[in-house]
Amino acid sequence: MAFFSLSTRTLLSAAFFTLLSAAACLPAHAQRNKKNAPAAAATGPARLAPLYGGASPAQAQALVGTTVLADIDRSFPSRAEASKFFSTKGFQYMLENQPDTAAVRFNLAWVLDVKNPDPYHGFAALMSQRQVPPAEVQAILLQGLAVAPTNAGLLTDATTIAIERYLQTKKKKDLAEAASYAQRAVLADANNANAWQAQARVRYYQEDYAGAWEAIHKGQSLNLSSLDFTLISDLKDKLPDPQGKFR
Template sequence: MRLYLLSCVSVLVSTGLLAQQPVFRSQSTNIGVFSSNTVHTTKPNSFIPESDKKNTKKRFAPTGLNIHLMPLFGGYDKTDSQKAIDEEFLKVCDANFKTRKEASEFFSQRAWEYLSEGQKDTATYRFNLAYLLDDENVDVYWGLGVIDYQNEKYEDAVALMLHGLELDDEDNTTLMVDLSTVYLRWFIVDKKDEHLQEALSLLNKAIQKTPESANAYMQMSLAKLFNNQLDEAWNNFHKGYELDPQNANPEILQALLDKKDDPRGIFKKGQ
């Protein structure tokens, strides 16, 4: 299995896809799955559920550390001066927006825009402000998860995005597809089958809920390819292609062709 996986990776690692910083929201099938062979395996600290914070001592950030540029303020407790700044910010928002939820949505939207421009620090800061206004804003956990993904902090990314999915009653199929991408990347770097299986499970749910999602089928094609299920990989690729030909992923197609000829004879090497 590992040799098979490495041979799949070798097909795609030189395509130039590595230079991209995918923003996800499944707006494209530029998967960005293949990267370095390193992975951050430290215990996540950027997202600490409230239930885990009970009965714990105060944990303040070290001097000089800017918690505003860390997802969810790095999970640190805030000093009195930091709390005062937060309160002033909330007062300004209360005076300029109908509700804090509306304000949170405004800042999270700005954050996505900054992230699409590659400004991760500014995006993190805006997502944190959105979190301060509404800690149940799904986009906060989604966006910060994407940033952790880009920073190769896959465990943190999964924790954040899973929480966002829970807040959305596990009904957000676009987030499911994005989260499956994180699991597939994580699988590439640590070779743990459990991460591949998580991706497969998420994609199955996404396709059941939204059978017209071309991106879900493309990601499923990749997952099946990694699982050495070539016929199913081809079948899912064709389904995604039929739904949205313009969004077909050429890197996945090349990897499939290198492993097995198209059973339908539609795609051929060198086309």
Template structure:
């Protein structure tokens, strides 16, 4: 008997479904993968429980995003991803999960994917300076990987928006100093180095500092 015919017979009267994707909760938005019946049932159980525990799903989503940030800063990236996914499942209009996803992917050196999520977050919350800095960092890392000047230019544009929104954010000026050092624009690099040093003299990487001074 052919394998395909045997499979058809075995599926008669029985629900034959694809295996459950085991890593989907470690991907942003569950990897946008179709879920198996077991996972859909677990999602519904989670949503029903949240509906009992919180006044609204928006409030529940904010709570799970906050838990996700705590895990992220504790460097528990997989656990953080799971909580951000739950926050997204509860309320996909909550901007915080997208920022969380972007940061986690950046930490995992998945810079191209992180950029799209930073941009998704920033369309929803364009005044968050640190998110602009994160976007600039991902573009900067792509520049180091590819040596394509367009990525460095995008990094500088994003980071300038960061310090425009928060002129006290020293890491942004340090990032600009390094960016202009690689851009071979020493005057701009020295300008941002001076501002960064005034805010915190240890922020600029020694290699970038040496490039600026040479």
């Protein structure tokens, strides 16, 4: 089954717009200087590979170069803030269909702050667009969860990857793993609509159709754009919407 089956594409791209809204929250100096913001100096395949192809943070900093890092340090009050700026730019480039430029920005964001969850999420989305095998996407997400274990976005993406694996293997352990990630996601952020839609997908495959509807309605109440109408259509065939909102 293709990696974009069901709602994988929907889930991994839905957060683009949420993250892009963060651009409005960037400090004024960063907004003013964004056209002149330094770009990564690294060249060749490494700068396009997720997290510099397995390089350590120190090795990655060497790839970026001291000149670029010094320019960034002068342009931003902290590297953590610079990391947020460049990860947001990465999502913007993805939306503009410039995946290579997006990869460079995500890598730079990671170098600047390995605890920023957005580069991991960005590479998961980018790799999903490129139909990279789920196991490789999961490896990136696990690295992100190692530094941000309660990040609802990463947990939601991990749910999606586990569901994709379940659809391929039909193994109960994969569905159980998806359920665990989904539960952690809603516990981490009960106001994350995508987390509730991921919960709905898990419950659908668990044949808990009433529970799936409950999760769908919860997500709908938080953000209409989170709705997965393919899932809703499939769910209606199993159980009509108890609230009668989807006919």
